[in-house]
Amino acid sequence: MNITRYIANVDRDTPVLTTDFLIIGGGIAGLFTALKAASYGKVVVLVKKSIEESNTGLAQGGIAAAVHEEDSPFLHLEDTLEAGAGLCQIEAVDILVREGPERVRELISAGARFDMKNGSPSLTREGAHSKARILHAADATGEAIRIALVKKCEENPDISIIEEQFLVDILTSEKDAECYGALVYDRAHDLRLIYIARATIIATGGAGQLYKNTTNPEVATGDGMAASFRAACRLTDMEFIQFHPTVLYSQESRRFLISEAVRGEGGLLYNNRGERFMASYHPLEELAPRDVVSRAILSEMSKHGGDFVYLDMTGMPGAETRFPNIFRTCLEKGIDIRRDYVPVSPAAHYTMGGIATGASGETGIYGLYACGEAACTGVHGANRLASNSLLEGLVFGQRIVENFEEILYRRRISADDVFSVFDPARVYRSPQEKIEPGEARKRLQNIMWEQVGIIRHEAGLKMANQEVEGIYNQLARGDDPLAYYEVVNMLTTAHIIIQAALWRKESRGGHFRSDYPARDDIRWVKHLSFVNC
CATH class of the missing domain: 3.90.700.10 (Succinate dehydrogenase/fumarate reductase flavoprotein, catalytic domain)
Incomplete structure (x- = not known):
């Protein structure tokens, strides 16, 4: 499958806006990072549709943290490693469990209200946890957190939340491996915009909409992962x-x-x-x-x-x-x-893999960071421990902003810098425009559910690979740019998931092969990464 560098064109008439921190995504990772970043500069948060739509708002169970005296970060670490089936990065998990309690306290200070019992947070237990360590707000914890963070962001004059803004492409200098910002489709005004930033932070969430049946909202189409892949970031652990x-x-x-x-x-x-x-x-x-x-x-x-x-x-x-x-x-x-x-x-429900990052959210492209479900920090390994996802968004969003000195002392990017490196010859164009985006989306979701779902095998994965490539090569632009961009991203992300699932010839965590049903710790205690060269 020929995945190009861009999916839309840029010309010198494209409006250009500037900010210090450009955060793409309005879930817990994006909003908490925005609050932290606002202490050091101007922040723009771009939201794909409305601020109400994110996986954060749908999270019911709660947020895991070792805040009880009978619990400890070490026990939380042990449970996370056990769930991760041998593929967690222990350094990343250690950061999560040690720094998590303080981030949760900050979340409470920001206005998040959890259920209480005798003056302390009421804690519940979930699958694969050895202790009751889940803070919750009835069964709508994510929505309680989202409301608190949105309110706090809206009260801050240095944070602008802009809705109906879709990430199209990440703009970089490939020669210097440097991020300049992002190309965005403003659906409200039906035009493309360029945002230039000192730091661009991808917090676009997961890719549950690739599947026919999902808990994820309509916006979870793998956009940040696909755009980052086109920009030469590594995607890791995508089979899980x-x-x-x-x-x-x-x-x-x-x-x-x-x-x-x-x-x-x-x-x-x-x-x-x-x-x-x-x-x-x-x-x-x-x-x-x-x-x-x-x-x-x-x-x-x-x-x-x-x-x-x-x-x-x-x-x-x-x-x-x-x-x-x-x-x-x-x-x-x-x-x-x-x-x-x-x-x-x-x-x-959840994508364990994503944009490979270091412990401070760095992607390997200077000025480009990722956090939340779009990122692969190494915390989740092959299978995420329940209620660790909200915590991950807080902890690693904070760690991105701790690099504020490096971010703010970075040279200022100009519009000429962006235009000079953009190559219109590398924009995706389907060889045969036969399949409308709406039909392509349905076909893809069925293929992924049937062949790349809970139980997989080689013949089905190869069939899925051929069908996804066929749809990609026949995708028509249609009348709605957003629908078109989404489907390109979904096909791109699906292609990488299928390739990873084909390569991993074992069963581990969220990846189960009926033709290789056993876990193989001799050959497969390793991570699979993909780069768009």
């Missing part, structure tokens, strides 16, 4: 996709998550014969890692038929008050969690 096992079954593409905390507090899984089954798959039963539970559910559906299994919350006193969002949403579907079992099945 986390599928959340308990998602409310429906015919909708974006499905409603039933929090891990439900099983952490006593929720039980039953197959359609009314039998509990998790004891047959893992000693931790319902609290097993997400990949184990997801495959167990698929196995039960295959053995006994049906498109879902059941989650029982009827034996949990007060579940309707502990999980009010889940209670309300299920009730709208005609399910009363106080007396009815909830039909659940897995869906794509």
Whole structure:
């Protein structure tokens, strides 16, 4: 697949704007980084659609941190490494668990309100955690955090949040491996803009929309990963996709998550014969890692038929008050969690891989950083420990801004610098424009779900690779530039996921090959990285 350097053109009539910090993405990673960066300069936060749309706002369970006296960063580290199946970068995990509690305290100071018990945060336990260490705000923790951070950012005169701004391409000098800023499509005014910045920070989130069934919002199309790949950043660990096992079954593409905390507090899984089954798959039963539970559910559906299994919350006193969002949403579907079992099945949830970064968010391109789900810091390894994602956004966003002296003493970039290095001959153009973006998106989502999902094998992966390349080579521009750009990014990201899944001939964490079902620590304790040369 011929992945080009750019997907849109730049000319000297393109308006140019400047700032100190350009942050692309409005989830927890982008907003927390913006608050920190505002102490050192002007900050522009670009949001793809509205500030309400992000994975942060959908996060139910909570944020993990060793804040209780019976817990410790070391125990949190051990649990994270165990979940990561041998591929976590221990230095990155150590940073996460040691610096995490202080970042959470700062989040509380910024206005985030968590549930309390006897004057201290009320902590719950989730799958693969050895201790109760999840701070939560009922079952809408992410939304509580998002609201607090948005309010704080809007009160700061040095932060501008601009909606309807889509990242098209990252602008760099390839000769000097230096980032100048970004080319952006302003959907509200139907024009392209250039933002020049001292530091460009990618916080665009994940790529769940590559799959037919996902918990992710419509905006999660892998844009930051794809744009960074075109700009010659390394993408690492892309084969590891986390599928959340308990998602409310429906015919909708974006499905409603039933929090891990439900099983952490006593929720039980039953197959359609009314039998509990998790004891047959893992000693931790319902609290097993997400990949184990997801495959167990698929196995039960295959053995006994049906498109879902059941989650029982009827034996949990007060579940309707502990999980009010889940209670309300299920009730709208005609399910009363106080007396009815909830039909659940897995869906794509989180991308463990992403833009390879160092401990301070650096990408290898001077002036370009990444944090949050778009980045691969090495924290998650092959399988993310539940509720570590929100914490990662805080910790590594902070560490980017700690480089403020290097960022602010960087030379000023001019518009002429940008125009002089842009090569219009390297803009993507489909050889045959036959498939409209909307149709391409649907076809891609079906391919990824069927062939590159929870269980994979070589024949299916090769078929998926051919089909994705065929769609890429026949993609029409259509009438909506945003839809076109999104699909190019989705196809690009999907191509890399498929290649990584083909190369890794073993099963580990979020990557399971039915033709190589065993974990192979002799050959495969290593990371796969891809660079667009």
